[in-house]
Amino acid sequence: MANQGPYNYSYIFKYIIIGDMGVGKSCLLHQFTEKKFMADCPHTIGVEFGTRIIEVNGQKIKLQIWDTAGQERFRAVTRSYYRGAAGALMVYDITRRATYNHLSGWLTDARSLTNPNTVIFLIGNKGDLDGQREVTYDEAKRFADENDLLFLETSAKTGDHVEDAFIETARKIYQNIQDGSLDLNAAESGVQPKPSANPRSANGTVGLDGTGQSGDSKCQC
Amino acid sequence: MTQSSSEQLPVVNMTNDDIELLKRLEEENRRIEYDTKSPANSTQTNHTGHPKSPELHHKQLRQDSISSDVSNLTIDADGNLESEWSAWNKIINNWTTYIKKKPQWIKDMIRAGVPIHFRPLLWQCLCKVETSHVKGKYAEYMKMISPCEKVIRRDISRTYPDHEFFKEKHGIGQERLFNVIKAYSLYDREVGYCQGIGFIVGLLLMHMPEEDAFAVLVSMMQDLSMRDMYKPDMFYLGLCIFQFEAMIQEFLPDLYRHFQVENFSTSTYASSWFLTLFTNQFSFNVACRTMDLFLSEGIEIIFRMGIALLEIHQDHLMLLSMDDMLKYFQKDVPIQHETDHESLFQRAFSVQYNSKKMKKLEKEYSVIRKEEQEEQIEVRRLRNENRLLKQRVENLEKESATLANRLIEGQVSNAQYAEESYQLKRENCTLKKQLDEKLKNATFSSSGHNSVQLTSPTELEMLRETVEKLNMENRNLQSMPHVEIAALQEELTLVKMRDAEAQVSMNELRQRIADLNREWQLHDSTCKTLRESNQVNESNDAYDLIAHELLSLKMREAQTDCDNKALSQQIMDLETQKQVVYNQIKRQDDEIQRMRLELDESRVREQELRAQLNETKNQMHDGELRLKEDSMMLRIREAESTQAIGDLRQRIAELEVQNQELITRGQIMDNRDLHDKLLELQDEVMRLRLLPTIHRNHSTSTDPHRHDYEESEDECLISPLSTSVNQRLSSSSIVLSPSSFISPNHRLRQSTPSLFPTLASSQSSATSTG
Numbered sequence: 001m002a003n004q005g006p007y008n009y010s011y012i013f014k015y016i017i018i019g020d021m022g023v024g025k026s027c028l029l030h031q032f033t034e035k036k037f038m039a040d041c042p043h044t045i046g047v048e049f050g051t052r053i054i055e056v057n058g059q060k061i062k063l064q065i066w067d068t069a070g071q072e073r074f075r076a077v078t079r080s081y082y083r084g085a086a087g088a089l090m091v092y093d094i095t096r097r098a099t100y101n102h103l104s105g106w107l108t109d110a111r112s113l114t115n116p117n118t119v120i121f122l123i124g125n126k127g128d129l130d131g132q133r134e135v136t137y138d139e140a141k142r143f144a145d146e147n148d149l150l151f152l153e154t155s156a157k158t159g160d161h162v163e164d165a166f167i168e169t170a171r172k173i174y175q176n177i178q179d180g181s182l183d184l185n186a187a188e189s190g191v192q193p194k195p196s197a198n199p200r201s202a203n204g205t206v207g208l209d210g211t212g213q214s215g216d217s218k219c220q221c
Numbered sequence: 222m223t224q225s226s227s228e229q230l231p232v233v234n235m236t237n238d239d240i241e242l243l244k245r246l247e248e249e250n251r252r253i254e255y256d257t258k259s260p261a262n263s264t265q266t267n268h269t270g271h272p273k274s275p276e277l278h279h280k281q282l283r284q285d286s287i288s289s290d291v292s293n294l295t296i297d298a299d300g301n302l303e304s305e306w307s308a309w310n311k312i313i314n315n316w317t318t319y320i321k322k323k324p325q326w327i328k329d330m331i332r333a334g335v336p337i338h339f340r341p342l343l344w345q346c347l348c349k350v351e352t353s354h355v356k357g358k359y360a361e362y363m364k365m366i367s368p369c370e371k372v373i374r375r376d377i378s379r380t381y382p383d384h385e386f387f388k389e390k391h392g393i394g395q396e397r398l399f400n401v402i403k404a405y406s407l408y409d410r411e412v413g414y415c416q417g418i419g420f421i422v423g424l425l426l427m428h429m430p431e432e433d434a435f436a437v438l439v440s441m442m443q444d445l446s447m448r449d450m451y452k453p454d455m456f457y458l459g460l461c462i463f464q465f466e467a468m469i470q471e472f473l474p475d476l477y478r479h480f481q482v483e484n485f486s487t488s489t490y491a492s493s494w495f496l497t498l499f500t501n502q503f504s505f506n507v508a509c510r511t512m513d514l515f516l517s518e519g520i521e522i523i524f525r526m527g528i529a530l531l532e533i534h535q536d537h538l539m540l541l542s543m544d545d546m547l548k549y550f551q552k553d554v555p556i557q558h559e560t561d562h563e564s565l566f567q568r569a570f571s572v573q574y575n576s577k578k579m580k581k582l583e584k585e586y587s588v589i590r591k592e593e594q595e596e597q598i599e600v601r602r603l604r605n606e607n608r609l610l611k612q613r614v615e616n617l618e619k620e621s622a623t624l625a626n627r628l629i630e631g632q633v634s635n636a637q638y639a640e641e642s643y644q645l646k647r648e649n650c651t652l653k654k655q656l657d658e659k660l661k662n663a664t665f666s667s668s669g670h671n672s673v674q675l676t677s678p679t680e681l682e683m684l685r686e687t688v689e690k691l692n693m694e695n696r697n698l699q700s701m702p703h704v705e706i707a708a709l710q711e712e713l714t715l716v717k718m719r720d721a722e723a724q725v726s727m728n729e730l731r732q733r734i735a736d737l738n739r740e741w742q743l744h745d746s747t748c749k750t751l752r753e754s755n756q757v758n759e760s761n762d763a764y765d766l767i768a769h770e771l772l773s774l775k776m777r778e779a780q781t782d783c784d785n786k787a788l789s790q791q792i793m794d795l796e797t798q799k800q801v802v803y804n805q806i807k808r809q810d811d812e813i814q815r816m817r818l819e820l821d822e823s824r825v826r827e828q829e830l831r832a833q834l835n836e837t838k839n840q841m842h843d844g845e846l847r848l849k850e851d852s853m854m855l856r857i858r859e860a861e862s863t864q865a866i867g868d869l870r871q872r873i874a875e876l877e878v879q880n881q882e883l884i885t886r887g888q889i890m891d892n893r894d895l896h897d898k899l900l901e902l903q904d905e906v907m908r909l910r911l912l913p914t915i916h917r918n919h920s921t922s923t924d925p926h927r928h929d930y931e932e933s934e935d936e937c938l939i940s941p942l943s944t945s946v947n948q949r950l951s952s953s954s955i956v957l958s959p960s961s962f963i964s965p966n967h968r969l970r971q972s973t974p975s976l977f978p979t980l981a982s983s984q985s986s987a988t989s990t991g
Contacts, residue, residue, distance in 0.1 A: 021375055049547045073455055
């Protein structure tokens with residue numbers, strides 16, 4: 001983040017970080033934006049925020065990252081931040097099985113509150129504590145594959161794979177833009193083409209909710 | 222504690238003496254702190270024995286500390302400080318009487334600033350810790366295990382991580398923090414633990430021992446409704462944000478618009494203000510002062526400070542984008558107020574806080590929230606229903622697939638059976654043909670046999686007998702039930718066949734016997750001729766030869782007999798085989814029939830299932846339609862309600878305009894009234910001035926007629942005046958009267974009474990003057 005020139009990037013991607021208490025959401029954000037590990041990071045009240053400009057396929061992209069409080073009751077507050085997220089980083093702690101078991105709840109929240117194109121990235125954090133591991137890589141990988149999630153194990157402490165997780169997500173979003181599956185004009189795409197003063201066009205949401213039912217074979221005698 | 226007080230130093234205007242004094246006070250304070258904490262440190266061991274002793278100890282120390290502070294003060298400090306401290310001393314010592322008699326004064330004193338040493342005592346007084354019974358329960362809670370313990374533990378090291386007191390892992394500070402939060406989670410199970418409580422408890426623990434901090438916390442939660450903030454649904458937080466937003470809109474419309482344009486939601490920066498009362502971002506001094514004011518004035522102060530902060534930083538914020546605003550709130554704002562915080566508080570005090578309006582907003586919010594919840598419930602219900610219906614569709618599809626499979630299988634097996642039955646029919650046909658042939662043969666042979674009847678009458682007889690018997694049997698069998706007849710007939714024919722065959726073989730044998738007889742006769746005749754010719758010599762030889770031949774013949778006969786028997790055996794075998802085959806055919810026939818029945822049945826069942834499928838499909842379709850309809854209805858209702866809100870807002874605006882109009886009109890009217898009254902009075906003066914002269918004239922003249930005239934003239938003079946007054950009044954009342962029935966609006970009713978007194982007074986003045 002050498003020079004925060006205001007308009008030297010071509011996209012803004014909105015991210016959210018979700019997951020149970022104490023899995024290291026804020027630390028991941030801090031590691032990514034400041035490249036430092038904050039051992040004693042005060043717990044998040046409500047939401048916190050960070051930005052960083054990255055480069056994907058030669059395009060400069062500004063990531064706008066919302067870090068949410070992990071406690072269940074804060075979901076009432078944090079829910080409104082899911083809307084219009086282009087990427088969701090869903091974090092669990094590899095040394096605490098409970099945080100992994102809660103993923104399905106987080107996933108349904110993420111799926112129901114974001115648009116269908118939102119890229120969801122599963123992150124198993126605290127990879128540096130391999131000795132205390134309670135969730136194997138293979139198991140989580142299987143879960144990720146079953147649910148169409150990208151997956152990496154990271155360590156906010158050592159910085160391992162932290163960049164990769166954030167950048168892979170951006171790459172996937174960028175790819176979605178390139179192949180046209182992500183509609184930039186949709187109000188809730190979570191991607192703004194250019195940081196200009198034009199008011200957001202409220203064209204409505206991406207119309208993908210009507211699930212067409214076809215192909216019921218007819219056979220008569 | 223030490224760090225905090227050194228921060229406090231610049232606040233007070235100081236001379237060298239003051240510094241001396243403060244240093245000494247600090248020493249004293251530290252001693253007290255140490256003493257007060259020492260019993261608290263050992264609460265777990267100490268409490269079981271003497272549950273009340275630390276409390277008492279603390280109380281006594283408190284008295285000491287105050288008296289020592291005061292004695293120090295009277296010696297060294299200048300008058301101002303002395304008076305302030307002695308005042309505080311008086312307040313704290315006689316809290317109950319002061320708070321009853323002079324609550325406003327105490328409030329003002331707190332607003333003016335609380336000396337750091339009085340702070341813990343003041344907080345405890347404000348929270349009525351002295352009379353609270355929860356303190357006694359603390360030791361009890363320490364022994365219990367809270368379901369939130371794990372979660373609390375996770376946040377302990379992440380609460381004031383930079384503060385000296387809480388820095389050390391599993392140090393005293395962290396343990397106390399854990400204990401108090403745990404105790405509260407046990408005390409109030411509905412709230413349990415909520416992120417954010419830690420910062421408040423931490424601040425309390427920087428000032429007082431665990432039990433007192435716990436009691437203050439309980440009082441804050443219950444009396445100042447902080448527990449509603451932390452409840453699992455966080456209703457109160459949402460309400461505060463809603464109210465705060467309305468305040469921004471009212472006091473800082475430009476900033477409000479800027480926030481809206483930038484899509485910058487209030488909850489992003491203000492949530493932590495309300496949840497932690499400025500403890501987790503702002504400096505220690507700001508946090509402490511806020512706590513003083515919060516305990517004295519309630520949540521109002523948070524609104525005031527929030528608005529004050531936004532006012533102070535408005536110009537800067539207006540230039541920033543959303544990202545930068547957030548960073549500004551996160552970093553720059555707390556830093557700016559680290560040193561200069563008094564201006565912030567002064568500004569906060571001057572913010573106009575309208576509690577009536579807040580109440581109104583609360584009502585509005587609860588309605589909105591309720592609607593939202595209902596909608597959410599509805600949506601959830603619909604989603605669930607949808608899911609269930611989808612599941613049902615899936616199940617039905619699966620069922621229909623299995624049914625289709627079964628149908629195909631049935632058809633295949635049907636075809637197989639048809640083929641089989643065809644084969645069986647063919648076999649049957651061939652067998653029948655064979656049978657017929659055999660029967661024909663049999664009859665043919667039996668007819669052939671009749672011609673040979675004569676040769677062996679006895680056997681013929683026997684055969685006849687058997688035929689008769691068979692016929693009898695046949696007849697018997699024919700009279701037997703129809704089902705068995707076929708089998709029996711079959712058997713009969715078989716028997717006949719056997720018979721025929723036996724007869725054929727017998728015929729052959731008879732033929733042979735006849736041949737033999739003929740041979741024998743021939744041989745006899747030759748023998749006779751030979752005997753005649755050869756007489757005795759040769760007859761012996763010939764006899765031998767004949768005997769030999771006879772023997773061989775007999776042998777052959779026996780052999781043929783044997784053969785015959787074997788043949789009959791074979792026939793028997795064949796017969797049984799046939800029987801077996803026949804039975805098989807019969808069984809297969811049966812099976813075919815059964816299969817056909819089954820096939821028919823399965824067809825019927827399939828048709829039924831298909832009908833069911835169609836029905837469920839229809840139901841599904843109906844359900845989906847209903848669902849869509851419902852959601853449409855919901856949308857329509859929403860649209861209607863938003864329209865209604867819009868309408869209402871417009872009406873409010875209109876009414877406000879009307880109100881304004883009426884007020885101004887009322888004011889104008891007042892002016893006009895005054896003007897009228899002036900004119901009247903002037904008229905009156907004129908008249909009064911005229912009257913004496915008339916009187917004078919009247920008294921001088923003695924003509925009674927003239928007097929009458931004068932009087933009537935007088936009346937004439939008065940009447941136009943009074944009528945004019947009346948007219949004016951009535952005209953004014955006409956102007957005013959519409960307002961009295963236009964005003965269904967609450968605000969109008971409030972404002973209109975101010976118009977009536979002026980009218981009444983003008984009337985009364987008019988009558989008095991009249």
